Amino acid sequence: MEVVFSCLSRLAGGKLWHLKYRFGGSEKLLVLGAYPQTSLTKARQKRDEAKLLLAVRTVGENFTPAKFNTWGAKALAGIGHAADTIMDRSVVLELRRKLPHEEVDRLRYAGPDLFSTLQEKLTRFANDYSEQVRRTRPPLPSCLNDRAQDNWEPLLAIAMVAGGQWLEIGTRAAVKLSGGGNPVETIGIELLADIKEIFEMNERDRISTADLIRALCDNDEKAWATYNRGNPISPRQLANKLKGYGITSTTLRFRHTGLAKGYERKQFEEAFSRYIPMEYRVLSVTA
Secondary structure (H helix, E strand, O other): OEEEEEEEEEEOOEEEEEEEEEEOOEEEEEEEEEEOOOOHHHHHHHHHHHHHHOOEEEEOOOOEEEEOOOOOOOOOOOOOOOOHHHHOOOOOOOOOOOOOOOOOOOOOOOOOOOOHHHHHHHHHHHHHHHHHHHHOOOOOOOOOOHHHHHHHHHHHHHHHHHOOOHHHHHHHHHHHHHOOOOOOOOHHHHHHHHHHHHHHHHOOOEEEHHHHHHHHHHOOOOOHHHOEOOEOOOHHHHHHHHHOOOOOOEEEEEOOOEEEEEEEHHHOHHHHHHHOOHHHHHHHHHO
């Protein structure tokens, strides 16, 4: 990446700070802010931050491209269930509506310098202890599944380097937030668990797509009756969810209805074993 200059340009009657650079043989332009709202010092700071966020850095006088890893934690807020791939790779903090007597601090109008002291401390810690954190292998709670352990390992490594009670506090938080309080972790696993229950209750070795959807929607406490924007889950949505587990519908013969699209129980056995948590299987059997 060859950085050319950080300078002012006119656009629609205004002036903008921009970063001009060359990447992969093509010239690129990145806007850093408007002038005079963004000062020269601030523009230079944003320029340096932008260079760090790019996946290729220049080294030496000849601007030799060199790859390096970038990673940044993200905080995502939303209502309802996010995509399985996001939920499975996240530390989920569930929010609750506050009671009338509960008080919270408002951060709606937080000033830009409110967190500057904390930011400086975190930056100093990262500069001083990043290599030690990289080498640290913290003990991981056995009650967490493999994905949850991957999510929590960097945080527990930081806690271990921080010393004192931080590792104990971090471990308790990991168990509390990701330790399996709800055995159904994603909407896909919930679907598998509900299908398993339908097969067991009806003692069937096969079921048509129409009958399966009807059975899924019979339980008003489940999401399937309103999954399709207030309507029952569609055959296509069902097929797309199951396809991720290697399960596809086929044309089967049924005693009373003849040929129809559907599923055989044996198609689900491996997915049941791999993806439905053991504690949920125990709950479904003893319920």
